[in-house]
Amino acid sequence: MDINTIEQYMNRFNPRLVAFVLGAVKKVPYFRKMIKAIVRKESAAIMKELEGSIKPYRRAFAEYASLPATGRPRKEIRDLMRKIKSREEGKWKNGFVSGAVYHGDAAHIEFLNEIYAINSQTNPLHSDVWPSIAKYEAEIVSMTAAMLGAGSDSGVCGTVTSGGTESILLAMKSYRDRAREERGIKKPEMIVPVTVHAAFDKASQYFNIRMIKVPVDDKFRADVKAVRRAITRRTIVIVGSAPSFPHGMVDPIEEMSELARKKKIGFHTDACLGGFILPWIERLGYPVPSFDFRLPGVTSISADTHKYGYAAKGTSVILYRDPELRHYQFYKTSEWPGGLYFSPTFAGSRPGALSAACWAAMVSLGEKGYLDAAGRIVKTAEKIKKGIEKIPGLRIMGDPLWVVAFASDELNIYRVMDFMTTRGWSLNGLHKPSCVHICVTLRHTRPRVAERFLKDLRAAVDYVRKNPGEKGDMAPVYGMAASFPDRTAVTDMLDAYLDTLYKV
Ligand SMILES: Cc1ncc(COP(=O)(O)O)c(C=O)c1O
Incomplete structure (x- = not known):
């Protein structure tokens, strides 16, 4: 069987x-x-x-299950990596990949690589040796906070982390430790919509916080009534996404954060995906629901510089409304024989060069750079949405701005995705309910990419309709x-x- x-x-x-x-x-x-x-x-x-x-490179390139007896020549290593890179880069460069590479223009990459090289030896753990990285990180946090509705003397603070997941894990740990210390809560609970990122489940498992999931409405936004009903004496934080990874919908954060404020509970906005694009889309006049520190109930926000901040992979920002909450994130010990030890995030030593490159990305783009990029991305997403709406058998989930999820009531949507894979596309398969999404980035704003996506999608739907018996790969x-x-x-x-x- x-x-x-x-x-x-x-x-x-x-x-x-x-x-x-x-x-x-x-x-x-x-x-x-x-x-x-x-x-x-x-x-x-x-x-x-x-x-x-x-494992596509098996036997195609030199393999090392253990160290080579003597080191290989640098040229050989460089050549091997260049060959492998050339096999991989066409896919993302030409806009076949959902999300993943958010900027990707050659001059931008070269600039970030240059900045990395200048700073490659830095480690912010040794802030006496490299105070430069402390400067860059403080400014990254400040620029991000200002962009997300924090006034100059608001007290909003934060740290640079290694990515969205780390920002989220740190925030949840901070809420847990604060609740234990200040309210004596030993069995903490967090309330999250079912569509929240898996990083919250990870936090729940790592830090023993019970995750209470609430349903979403027909537009895939958190059900506020269900949130209200889920609040107990043990609730330490309520979470909303701006927007959610699966369907790109922004939760009703205004109402949710008000519930939290009235009950004196923390509220975390997960703006990992949207933090560096929603403020600019809003400025361009698109309808963006409130999600940031302008809402008094929002007590923390995660926003990823390595997504629409256009930094290299490996940085994100976690922001807190006040320094007291941030103190629960910091690790410090006065007992270790190795000396007084403290670090702001999970890691000890960290790649300062990534923070330097992040700072350089932000400063080189400036407000105008982010505004232009956001405009191009939403316009392309609009083209894609309109095109999908015209394909019989497909429907768009909710009413998204630039992460476009689509499903089918007639066809196996994973087989549609499998067909797209054969045409070179790398889309995200989602489930509960079954659908597929494309997260539009600057790579898709290049000429003819959206048109090619829609042409291939029409062919995919046609093919799956005509070949109902086939199995597919991911299906x-x-x-x-x-x-x-x-x-x-x-x-x-x-x-x-x-x-x-x-x-x-
Ligand atoms: C809404 C949201 N939150 C959190 C994350 C986690 O980010 P990372 O992959 O950088 O850990 C993502 C990643 O796509 C996301 O979309």
Whole structure:
């Protein structure tokens, strides 16, 4: 018996009934073991099929499972990497990838590389040796806060982190520690919409904060009434996205943060994706719901410089309304034999060159650079949205600004995505509900990219309609994820994927 047989069999029943029966059956150790074994076998088979595409350089280039006896010549290493780079860069450079590379113009990259090289030895852990990085980071935080509605003497402060996930983890840890210290809360809870980024689930697991998920409305925005109902004495923070990763919708942050303010609870706006684009879209006159420090209930914001801030990968900003909250983020110890030790974020040593490059990106673009970029991105997204609306069988999820998710009531949307992959596209598959999105970046604003996307999408829909029996590549993976209500079965498959990534 394989997953397809089980899937076909299960598809005949009501999914709730299947979930209930599987849930009950799983409680019996024998069946639990059997289900796990089937899933393991099936994940292994899927991974074997995918291994070729996950590891495309096998045997094509020199491989080192252990150190070479003597070092290889620098030229050889450089040549190898240049060859590999040339294989990969066409895809993102020519705008085939959703999100991922947000700027990508050659002159911009060269400039950031130059800045990195100037600062490559810096480490802000040693602020006495490199006070330059403290200067750059303080200014990155200040420029970001000013952009996100903090007045000059508002007290809003923050730190530079390694990315959106770290900003979110740090904020959740700070709320947890503050609640424990100031309110004696030992079993903290955070309220998040189901569409919030997985980093919040990570924070929940890492820091033992119970995650209370609330549903979203038909436009994929958090249900405010459900948020109100979910608040308890243990709630330490409420979270809203501006916008959410899956559907690009901004939650009703004004109402949500007011609820938090009235109950004296923290409110975090996750503007990792939108922090560096929403302020400029708003200035261009597009309808942008309030989300930043202009709302009195918002107590922290994460905003990623390495997305629409157009910095190199590896930086983000976490902002707090006041320094007291930031103190819960800082690590400090006076007990270590290694001396007085303190660091603002999770890492000890950090690449100061990335902060320098981030500062350089922000200062070189300036307000005008961000404004122009935002204008080009929303205009391209509008073209894409209009085009998708005209394709029979597809519908857009919600009413997004530049992250455009689409679904189908007639076709398997993952097979549409699989077809797009054969045309070179790398789109994001989403589920619960099943859909696919394209996160529009500057790469897509180049001539003819949006037109090519729509042409390929029309062909994809046509193809899937005419070939209903085909299996596809990612379609079975999502099929399996959707049909197995058992979380561990799906996460086992993800373990297998990560294991494969680390195979030489
Ligand atoms: C809304 C949102 N929050 C958080 C993150 C996490 O960011 P990172 O991948 O930099 O950790 C993302 C990433 O896409 C995001 O879209």
